[in-house]
Amino acid sequence: MAAVKETVDQVRAIDVDQYKYGFETEIESELAPKGLDEDTIRFISAKKNEPEWMLDWRLDAYRRWLTMEEPSWARVSYPKIDFQDLYYYAAPKTTPAPKSLDEVDPELLRTYEKLGIPLKEQAVLAGVEGAKIAVDAVFDSVSVVTTFREELSKHGIIFCSISEAMREHPELVKKYLGTVVPVTDNYYATLNSAVFSDGSFVWIPEGVRCPMELSTYFRINEKKTGQFERTLIIAEKGSYVSYLEGCTAPQRDENQLHAAVVELVAMEDAEIKYSTVQNWYPGDKDGRGGIYNFVTKRGDCRGARSKISWTQVETGSAITWKYPSCILRGDDSKGEFYSIAVSNGHQQVDSGTKMIHLGKNTSSRIISKGISAGKSQNTYRGQVKVNRKADGARSFTNCDSLLIGHDCGAHTVPYLESANPRAKVEHEATTSKISDDQLFYCISRGLPTEEAVALIVNGFVRDVLQQLPMEFAVEAQKLIGVSLEGSVG
Amino acid sequence: MLEIKNLHAEIEADGREILRGLDLTVKAGEVHAIMGPNGAGKSTLSHVLAGKPGYKVTDGSATLDGVDILDMDPAMRAATGVFLAFQYPVEIPGVGNMTFLKAALNSQRKARGEGEISTPDFMRLVRTEAGKLKITQDMLKRPVNVGFSGGEKKRNEILQMAILQPKLCILDETDSGLDIDALKVVSEGVNALRSPDRAFVVITHYQRLLDHIRPDVVHVLSKGRIVKTGGPELALELEAKGYADFVDEAA
Ligand SMILES: Nc1ncnc2c1ncn2[C@@H]1O[C@H](COP(=O)(O)OP(=O)(O)O)[C@@H](O)[C@H]1O
Ligand SMILES: [Mg+2]
Numbered sequence: 071m072a073a074v075k076e077t078v079d080q081v082r083a084i085d086v087d088q089y090k091y092g093f094e095t096e097i098e099s100e101l102a103p104k105g106l107d108e109d110t111i112r113f114i115s116a117k118k119n120e121p122e123w124m125l126d127w128r129l130d131a132y133r134r135w136l137t138m139e140e141p142s143w144a145r146v147s148y149p150k151i152d153f154q155d156l157y158y159y160a161a162p163k164t165t166p167a168p169k170s171l172d173e174v175d176p177e178l179l180r181t182y183e184k185l186g187i188p189l190k191e192q193a194v195l196a197g198v199e200g201a202k203i204a205v206d207a208v209f210d211s212v213s214v215v216t217t218f219r220e221e222l223s224k225h226g227i228i229f230c231s232i233s234e235a236m237r238e239h240p241e242l243v244k245k246y247l248g249t250v251v252p253v254t255d256n257y258y259a260t261l262n263s264a265v266f267s268d269g270s271f272v273w274i275p276e277g278v279r280c281p282m283e284l285s286t287y288f289r290i291n292e293k294k295t296g297q298f299e300r301t302l303i304i305a306e307k308g309s310y311v312s313y314l315e316g317c318t319a320p321q322r323d324e325n326q327l328h329a330a331v332v333e334l335v336a337m338e339d340a341e342i343k344y345s346t347v348q349n350w351y352p353g354d355k356d357g358r359g360g361i362y363n364f365v366t367k368r369g370d371c372r373g374a375r376s377k378i379s380w381t382q383v384e385t386g387s388a389i390t391w392k393y394p395s396c397i398l399r400g401d402d403s404k405g406e407f408y409s410i411a412v413s414n415g416h417q418q419v420d421s422g423t424k425m426i427h428l429g430k431n432t433s434s435r436i437i438s439k440g441i442s443a444g445k446s447q448n449t450y451r452g453q454v455k456v457n458r459k460a461d462g463a464r465s466f467t468n469c470d471s472l473l474i475g476h477d478c479g480a481h482t483v484p485y486l487e488s489a490n491p492r493a494k495v496e497h498e499a500t501t502s503k504i505s506d507d508q509l510f511y512c513i514s515r516g517l518p519t520e521e522a523v524a525l526i527v528n529g530f531v532r533d534v535l536q537q538l539p540m541e542f543a544v545e546a547q548k549l550i551g552v553s554l555e556g557s558v559g
Numbered sequence: 560m561l562e563i564k565n566l567h568a569e570i571e572a573d574g575r576e577i578l579r580g581l582d583l584t585v586k587a588g589e590v591h592a593i594m595g596p597n598g599a600g601k602s603t604l605s606h607v608l609a610g611k612p613g614y615k616v617t618d619g620s621a622t623l624d625g626v627d628i629l630d631m632d633p634a635m636r637a638a639t640g641v642f643l644a645f646q647y648p649v650e651i652p653g654v655g656n657m658t659f660l661k662a663a664l665n666s667q668r669k670a671r672g673e674g675e676i677s678t679p680d681f682m683r684l685v686r687t688e689a690g691k692l693k694i695t696q697d698m699l700k701r702p703v704n705v706g707f708s709g710g711e712k713k714r715n716e717i718l719q720m721a722i723l724q725p726k727l728c729i730l731d732e733t734d735s736g737l738d739i740d741a742l743k744v745v746s747e748g749v750n751a752l753r754s755p756d757r758a759f760v761v762i763t764h765y766q767r768l769l770d771h772i773r774p775d776v777v778h779v780l781s782k783g784r785i786v787k788t789g790g791p792e793l794a795l796e797l798e799a800k801g802y803a804d805f806v807d808e809a810a
Contacts, residue, residue: 506612511649514609515659515719516637516667525662529653529702 090552092321092351095181095291099210102159104294108132111264114159114211118233118267121240131253131263138257144420145449145481146389148362151327158265160210160292174215181289182207202282203314204229208299210292211267218282228273229284232300235271242273246304250333250370250397258329258391259366262298266331269299274309274340283312283539288330290319290350290361296327303333305340307373312343312539317386319351322359325388326351329364338373338400343381345538346394347546350386352553357416357445360388367394368424371403371432379406380423381537383546385553388417393451395424398432398460405434408537410546412553413446413478422452422483427493431462439531440471442478443554449481454495456488463493471501472530474523474554524551560758561585561727566619568607577603579783580619583760585727585776590759592769592794595780596802601762602646604780605731609643610636623727637663638670640726644716644733651703656715657685659703660722667723688721692748710741717748728752729760734768746771766798779805 102113111132115125140151162175204218206229213231222229228239236243253263270286290297305311319326328350334342344367353360363386369378380394396405407423425434434454442448454465471480482499504526512522528535528547535543561583568578577600585591595601607614608621610633621629628636651659665675676684689699692714704712713733720728730749734742749772753759761772769777769791777793778785779802786805787793797805 505649507649508651510611510633511645511651512659512663513633514611514637514643515663515723516634516670517663518634518666521662521666525654525659526651529651532653 091318091349093184094320095177097175097177097291098163099160099292100163101157101292101295104157105154106156106158106265110158114265114267117159117161118236120233120236123244124236127248127253128264131260132265134254135257135260135264138260140257144391144451145447145483146391146418146420148325148389148418151362155294156327157292157295158211158298159267160295161212162209162214178207178209178214181209181291182287204282204284206231206270206284206286208268208270208286208288210290210295210297213268213270216270222280222282225278225281226275227278227280228271230271232266232269232271232302235302239271239273242304243271243302246302246333246335248333250335250368251331251366256366258364259331262300262329262331262366265296266298266300269301269330270303271301272303272311272313274305274311276306277308278306279309280311283314285314285316288315288317290326290328293322294324294326296329298328299330301330301332303342303344304335305337305342305376307337308339309337310341312345314345314347314539316347316349318349319361321351321354325353325360325362327362327364328387330366332365332367332394334369334378336369336371336373336376336378336403339375340373341377341379342369343379344369344394346380346382346384347549348382348384348386348390349549352386352415352417353388355415357388360417361386363387363390363392365392367392368397369395369405370397371400371405371429373403374400374429375402376400377404377406379404379408379537381408381534382410382421383534383538383549384409384411384419384421385549387419390417390419390421392421393423395426396434397426397428398434398463399428400432401429402431403429404432407434407436407438408534409438410441410531410534410550411439411448411450412441412443412550413448414444414553415446416444417446419447420449420451422450424453425455425465427454427456427460427463427465430460432460433463434465436465436467436469437534438467438469439534440469440480441474441527441530441550441554442471442480443474445477447479447481449483451483451485453485454487454497455485456490456493456495458489460490461492463490463495465493465495467497467499469497469499470530471499472527473501473503520551523554527551527554560587561621561623561760562625563621564619566604566607566621567617568603568614569617571613571615576617577614577783578607581780581784583778583785585758585760587726587758588753588755589775590753590761590772592774592777593760593762593780594764594777594794594797594802599780600783601780602731603783605643605729605760605762608636608727608729609633609641634666635670637723637725638667642720642723642725642728644713644720644728644730646731646733646735648704648712648716650705650707652705654703656699656701656703660685660719663719664722684722688718691751692718692721693744694718709736710738710745713737713741713745714748717745721748721752726756727758727760729762731762732764733761734763734765742768743771766794769794781805
């Protein structure tokens, strides 16, 4: 039970404020002029030395966005966002586009060190001997460094920032960008298409099994700045990659907007495993501040027998609006969604997945664990859709909610649509409370209250934690413990 | 070892007094049986001693080796040596039985200022004690009490007791729901734990448990007080005549 112990020790070590990533980095930034118009987009595109077609693509998205309405169907509420009161581009002045670690501003390196993110190219993450993790570090609107690039390129793998990919590999970007999440997809995705700043690009060549974990760490630092990252991962025939995304932000009274788009493409027999540990600043105990996390993530199982698996541990953000999805296009392709969503304080979570079965014998598996505490609201929203031609499609959903305390809410909103009578679609849902009897049972055996809660919660989320790469599972378990601090007694 | 004096306790929610001036002294090495009609307050007594929320002690005291336990939080009571084998053990999904045992043992050791037990030592301890109670590897790996039969749950309670090595063991109707074979296994487990520096309070309705776990003293609890105390023969008398006589006495 080392992890539970660590959870508890960590909880104890934190005093008033639970969010340990809330510090701010003192660094001079270059900002785009406040507000959003076509000039803002030209500014961003110019900063990134983008090809002309990319600017046109952005402008086209912007013009569409102007005609769209902000969606209101999610079970979240927040004051109207003033899109003219935001900065759409912020980059550290010192490190516009570094080539290697030595060129990165030491202040930035210290920031990532403080966040516990390994930027040195050596065995990383405490306790995991020899595990290598390549990192793309995105600070506000720019990628500041990407590690292990040389080693990866020996395998023909491309791992770099998307800005760089646009310049160095335009043919790949042009071929895939916007093919999974179209420019017109939804309000935030369209906004992202217009103003996206940076993010990661991954291309795994045919038959290659990526020899290490790839990861991107997103950090919002600048005030009044929106972060609009864009990630594109392509796994060619028979390849495999495991990718992890992490995110944190300083503690501020204002709400900050984060509207990302992630697109995954898996060709024949390829597999992509995408894990997220989302820990944006959640706001304070009175619900002031915190990130609005409005994200569109979608994977396309384009080839036969391909597989895409989303695993997410969501503990941060004031509002989360996020539905990582799979389009199961290839015959015999598989989609998976494993989620732990923890909400405490005044957090609002509306998250889930979409599994769209198009190919024959496609299968999907959804395991969602929602934990609500404090005054938070936690909604699972999931869609399973089976196309008429998807013979032999199978889908299984298990959706469990755990309530801690009396002032929080858990909601389950499943949408099942099957146009194929032979498809097998199953859905299970439970809602439970940590019962006083369970708690007393643990405590009467000598476990202090917080440790008892951590133990029960870890039991509840166990099947999902097992899906995370081992080194991150421990981290995620700790995070869940910290997020639930003060939720009992 | 255990000294209860004039204990009064009520249900917090409605203020109903359940324990009404209960006195009980249990010396180290002894086994005391507590019998009594349904609703007499037997489980309440066990809960109040273990520190379950929902009860309010309004008068009296309870000490373990001279130390007041009613002031301690329940986790501290456990570390001090109080153990309650529950009448209805709770299920904890997803938490492995071994994981739970180890977390509990280490928490208690930590509270007492001792170091953590090493994994090999712990494994050895569990293997030995589980063997005695006919608890399989599979049961050790499964989540705490989830899908266990009634008998397995009770055996699991005794396993926890054997691992945690408490000073005072309170067994609340551990015999209920057990068939004769399971009763034997559980009783042997308890008997193996009898020692000169450990005391037992065994709550039961039936003589058949006391055939296996021989008590030194038998008490009758009625309407929140001990109304009669005697030797093992008292249990036989109760079995033959029922509680009627004592209940009237108390009235
Ligand atoms: N938590 C509780 N809430 C309400 N009533 C309770 C609670 N615990 C015990 N009681 C009541 O207290 C009385 C004694 O119960 P209990 O101690 O369980 O008796 P016994 O174990 O001797 O059968 C009963 O009337 C029971 O209903
Ligand atoms: Mg009882």
